[in-house]
Amino acid sequence: MKHYVVRPRSGKGWLLTLAFVVLIAAGIWPVIGLFNRAQPWLGLPPIAVWTYVIVLGCWLVMLIANRCIKVASHDD
Amino acid sequence: MTTSLLPLWMTLGYIGIALFIGLRARGGRLMDSLEEWGVAGRSMGPVTLYLLIAAGSISAYTFMGAPGWAYSKGVAVFYVVIYLSYLALVAWYCGPKVWAFGQRFGHVTQGAAIADRYQSPLLGGLAALVMSIGSLAYAVLQTIGSAYILSVMSGGRIPVWVGVIVILGVIAIYLYVSGQRAIGLTNAFQGILMLVVAWTVGLWAAHHATGELGFAGVFERLANERPDFLTLPGADGKMSFAFWTTSIVVSMLSFMPPVWSQWMSARSAATIRRSATWLPTYYIVVLPMVVVGFIGITALPNLGRADTVALEFALQNLPSWLVGLLGAGTLAAAMSSCEPFLHSVSMAYAKDIAQPLLRLDDATTGRLARRLLIPVMALIVAPVAISEPSNLVMILLVGLGFATQVLPAFIGMFLWTRASRWGVLVGIVSGFGVTLAFTLIWPNPLGVHAGFWGLMINLPLFVIVSCLTPPVRDDVVERFFAISAPRRHND
The missing domain is CATH 1.20.1730.10 (Sodium/glucose cotransporter)
Structure with missing residues (x-):
């Protein structure tokens, strides 16, 4: 057989992959360095606020992805 | 109190x-x-x-x-x-x-x-x-x-x-x-x-x-x-x-x-x-x-x-x-x-x-x-x-370090058809060895997690050895990737 690496097969698939990559990049260096300040924002340390922005982002991206992806035949 | x-x-x-x-x-x-x-x-x-x-x-x-x-x-x-x-x-x-x-x-x-x-x-x-x-x-x-x-x-x-x-x-x-x-x-x-x-x-x-x-x-x-x-x-x-x-x-x-x-x-x-x-x-x-x-x-x-x-x-x-x-x-x-x-x-x-x-x-x-x-x-x-x-806690850290080193086995299930048995085995064993050494002997060199060092050795070896050794039987790979990549499989 011809071997391959699995990759997205549609524009929506690529967008979803990009969203996952952006979310992961948001939680690690260098992005996390932008929030490394002591003065509280919204009553919390900036890193804590950013952490929960990422939590919210993960939830929203998966919520949107569930609506976008074409459900494969093995679902349900 | x-x-x-x-x-x-x-x-x-x-x-x-x-x-x-x-x-x-x-x-x-x-x-x-x-x-x-x-x-x-x-x-x-x-x-x-x-x-x-x-x-x-x-x-x-x-x-x-x-x-x-x-x-x-x-x-x-x-x-x-x-x-x-x-x-x-x-x-x-x-x-x-x-x-x-x-x-x-x-x-x-x-x-x-x-x-x-x-x-x-x-x-x-x-x-x-x-x-x-x-x-x-x-x-x-x-x-x-x-x-x-x-x-x-x-x-x-x-x-x-x-x-x-x-x-x-x-x-x-x-x-x-x-x-x-x-x-x-x-x-x-x-x-x-x-x-x-x-x-x-x-x-x-x-x-x-x-x-x-x-x-x-x-x-x-x-x-x-x-x-x-x-x-x-x-x-x-x-x-x-x-x-x-x-x-x-x-x-x-x-x-x-x-x-x-x-x-x-x-x-x-x-x-x-x-x-x-x-x-x-x-x-x-x-x-x-x-x-x-x-x-x-x-x-x-x-x-x-x-x-x-x-x-x-x-x-x-x-x-x-x-x-x-x-x-x-x-x-x-x-x-x-x-x-x-x-x-x-x-x-x-x-x-x-x-x-x-x-x-x-x-x-x-x-x-x-x-x-x-x-x-x-x-x-x-x-x-x-x-x-x-x-x-x-040390046993736990080593155990969890190993859990990450099994990653090649999962790459071969979800992402890469060419992953071979020997590639996975060599990747896991080498990654585990590095993780073990960088947990027990020289903890987290340069401030980098021991498991990450393990992956840096594990993943290249996994790819090289997989390419050099026979792949898994076609019928097995095809039935797994009919699930992992259904669109590609149906094309």
Whole structure:
């Protein structure tokens, strides 16, 4: 057989992959360095606020992805 | 400090309720097959699965370790919330595929899936065996945490060894009787309890410390008095950006066996996606407990053990009913994480090691898995927990380091058709060796997580050796990738 690496097969698939990559990049260096300040924002340390922005982002991206992806035949 | 027996009775009451729910979960079903006892007949709905995975991932660490990290290091503790959210992304992508593998090919364990993909019972058994080291160490730590809570709540009347026997005895009864169904329902109860307890305790503690019903006063005071707790590398200077980043990457790539079984217990692939989607929302449970740790920095400046900060603060400042609620919540967190690991180890020993070695049929293997639970608890977990070994955390770190090194096996299931048996084996062994050396001999060189160093050796070797050795049979690869890449397969 011809071997391959699995990759997205549609524009929506690529967008979803990009969203996952952006979310992961948001939680690690260098992005996390932008929030490394002591003065509280919204009553919390900036890193804590950013952490929960990422939590919210993960939830929203998966919520949107569930609506976008074409459900494969093995679902349900 | 409270001397009331109310906290003890509340904690014991929680144990009684968990036992009742666990026993009722069986619902008259026969539990001697791995399909039932192991993966609950692949029947769990989205809400149960959401609470099962969420409560399973929130261990005693959230109620003891996380406040302790906040108390001793500061905001470094939030890396846990980030990687747990990323694990939800991993569950969203991989979970439905794992469920489909299990449903079509009859897998009930992670080792069985590895053995099937690479046509190597040896590789499946080896992965199961070494994964069990980390799993058992994790279960032992949670058991010690549970026994410690009972001891504190009883004012020292219940010694740790009695606590270990009580906790393991209760878990053994309902796990033996109801298997994965007991884990599902007790975790659902424990998950709701933890959420209520964490927010009640966190808000009450903040109000007690600042007079406000919010957390702003806590952090404004710290920003003025101890700003080093609010930035990386933290108050002890150990969480550099490199360690933060590599810890998150390594943790999100650890496919622990109980999670695999949880995915396989879902009613459908779509159920897993729905549960994974909402999973990050549960991690708001961490915030209030972490705030208690931050309050402790100024309220309890001379604490001997950082991980007792939440309990100590509660004992000294909160009403006894709230102390009891915290005891029950902490115990729920420890038990909800302990039981899936005990269950998965019993299944792995029976299905991935004993069955191929002794050529057992499926019915005998199912009965054996259930019966192995008792010796695993009585002969391994209980004695080790009672002896409270000082190097247990080290065993756990090595075990979890290994969990990440199994990554090539999963790349070959989800992403790359050419992955070969030898490529995976060489990758795992080399990665594990590096992780072991960089955990025990030269811990985390250059501030980079030992498991990350392991992956940097593991992954290139996996690719090179896979390209140089024969691939797995075409028909096997095709049936796996009909699930992992259905569009490509249908083109």
